[in-house]
Amino acid sequence: MRMHTYGRVAAASGTALVMALGTVSTASAASAASAAERPERAAPTHYFTFTKSRQSFVYRDSVGRFHAQVNVARPSRGYPMPWLFQITSARLRAIARSRAVCTATGLNGRYHDRHVVPVGYLWHSTVAPHRVRKVYTLSGICTFAVQEGGRPGRAFVGFSFNYAINPSSRGAGPASKGPVVETSVHIRH
Numbered sequence: 001m002r003m004h005t006y007g008r009v010a011a012a013s014g015t016a017l018v019m020a021l022g023t024v025s026t027a028s029a030a031s032a033a034s035a036a037e038r039p040e041r042a043a044p045t046h047y048f049t050f051t052k053s054r055q056s057f058v059y060r061d062s063v064g065r066f067h068a069q070v071n072v073a074r075p076s077r078g079y080p081m082p083w084l085f086q087i088t089s090a091r092l093r094a095i096a097r098s099r100a101v102c103t104a105t106g107l108n109g110r111y112h113d114r115h116v117v118p119v120g121y122l123w124h125s126t127v128a129p130h131r132v133r134k135v136y137t138l139s140g141i142c143t144f145a146v147q148e149g150g151r152p153g154r155a156f157v158g159f160s161f162n163y164a165i166n167p168s169s170r171g172a173g174p175a176s177k178g179p180v181v182e183t184s185v186h187i188r189h
Helices: 026-035 092-097
Strands: 003-004 011-012 014-018 023-025 048-050 057-062 064-069 081-087 100-106 109-116 123-127 137-150 151-165 181-188
Touching: 023 092, 023 181, 064 151, 064 181, 081 137, 081 151, 092 137, 092 151, 123 137
Parallel strands: 048 151
Antiparallel strands: 003 181, 011 014, 057 064, 064 081, 081 123, 100 109, 100 137, 137 151, 151 181
16 A cells, blocks of 8 residues: 655745655554544644634635634624635546545534535534634544546545634734644545
């Protein structure tokens, strides 16, 4: 069994996307693919802060797009965070041979979302309730069958978003010195 990891490094609006290039072992790839299914661990160092002046976060790369927003100016109870993730890669959609099983977790394991959708679907949900100034991680992974170069396989497309909500902040929040969104694509043959 062989696994390929595809990707690149990109920067957008003060955040970075980090994806490995090259071939990785099946064991390390399996642990990377299941990372999005595990509940959050200790607070990450780098995160996006939703404030009155930054109520929306958008990230796009060659794999897909991620968007999240929190109405901090006129909050609802628990600061709900609607989010979406969409696989926009034409390459991934072309080799897909099944619907994607997409699972997300967050709020230290108290939030779960699962959908079975076509690859390229605008997967969306809402996470709540949040506490202010607490750092959270929202993670998701989509798995689906692929046919690549005449060989069947399985694709694992994941994301992880680190964030906090601070309605009392008047500024843009702390500057991030590292990734607040990480995505990965692994194809196992």
